[in-house]
Amino acid sequence: MVNKNPKVYKKMLENNHTLPYKVRVDGQLFEVIVYSMLGKIAGVIVANLNGLTVGRETAEKVIIEVQKYSFYFEYLKKRAQLVKERDSITAERIEGVQRILNEKGLFGQKLQSEMDELNLALEVYKQQQRKLDIYQEDITLLNEKVASQQEILEEDWNNAEDLSLAYAMAAYGQSLYLEKTRDTRKKMLKWTQMHGKMLPAEQRRALSKLAFVLSEAQAGHIFDQITTLIPMLENGLHLNPNQPIPARVKDYGKAYEAYCRVYEPPMEKIGPLIRNKKA
Known part of the structure; x- marks a missing residue:
């Protein structure tokens, strides 16, 4: 179900925090709540600005954007x-x-x-x-x-x-x-x-x-x-390890920049953490 209070999805002994920024998808802003246990991420919930959960499809779009930003660092x-x-x-x-x-x-x-x-x-x-x-x-x-x-x-x-x-x-x-x-x-x-x-x-x-x-x-x-x-x-990069180091670094920069442009988060790993349900 959607439009539920995110607290419903919090499990016993879990801690939770909301990301310090909102994510814009399809013209709307959403919040991301992260649940953790023993220092490891246990799950995430995406909510609208009214504080209610959204459908799974929307949640995945939001998490993809979060992961792309996180990937950079x-x-x-x-x-x-x-x-x-x-x-x-x-x-x-x-x-x-x-x-x-x-x-x-x-x-x-x-x-x-x-x-x-x-x-x-x-x-x-x-x-x-x-x-x-x-x-x-x-x-x-x-x-x-x-x-x-x-x-x-x-x-x-x-x-x-x-x-x-x-x-x-x-x-x-x-x-x-x-x-x-x-x-x-x-x-x-x-x-x-x-x-x-x-x-x-x-x-x-x-x-x-x-x-x-x-x-x-x-x-x-x-x-x-x-x-x-x-x-x-x-x-994820195709590099030639036999070049002199300056050439390797130059080629690395080109390869990494191209990789950033097409990067897609590994949803097979991230998907199971999303607790939003289908609409």
């Missing part, structure tokens, strides 16, 4: 849950200890080229992290705007897509460089343990600080968490 949400703000903190810490890698010949001819690649990867990490921090702030402001006006306007959809693309490209480039230099970072740590004591005192202290920051318990752990999310960034 899925990676950001997952990354924030995983690393919190430690990616930004790590970038700041690297900035303070990275200079030692600029000293040519420190690691000997055999390792120097790899250390130069590591130095470049760390520079890319910092640059991209600064971009990610800015984009994240812009996304926060966008969501606050949507909540304050209680509706997603056309301009908000455009901004959401643009910010999602910018964030994804920055994260993808950052992740690829981290993945490429994972073994090099471990070589640097091993070399420091074996040969660091033979360096002059100033170089030894500087290299020890860098090694600590990049250790498996510090930045290494954050880097590995970030690279585990590469499959999430690439999901």
Whole structure:
């Protein structure tokens, strides 16, 4: 049945909250109520502005719009849950200890080229992290705007897509460089343990600080968490992994932008959560 109070669909021990914005479908605005239990979504109900439930068909249209908007920021949400703000903190810490890698010949001819690649990867990490921090702030402001006006306007959809693309490209480039230099970072740590004591005192202290920051318990752990999310960034896209990283990032941007334009939520997973009944 439709035109029922949403409270009828709330099950025992469930919590519920209403999305901070309304969704416009076929010229009308609707509210979405989310039921959760133990931190997981257990169901959703769509209601009209009179506070009564609507038919299943209308509810599905509304939820599709909600999922499309949510899709734009899925990676950001997952990354924030995983690393919190430690990616930004790590970038700041690297900035303070990275200079030692600029000293040519420190690691000997055999390792120097790899250390130069590591130095470049760390520079890319910092640059991209600064971009990610800015984009994240812009996304926060966008969501606050949507909540304050209680509706997603056309301009908000455009901004959401643009910010999602910018964030994804920055994260993808950052992740690829981290993945490429994972073994090099471990070589640097091993070399420091074996040969660091033979360096002059100033170089030894500087290299020890860098090694600590990049250790498996510090930045290494954050880097590995970030690279585990590469499959999430690439999901649904056809990419060529054999290209140089700059070309991969450029092609990724084109593929992701095209994917955003045709994205359809997986209703086979979402449908069972919708508690609205057929009209």
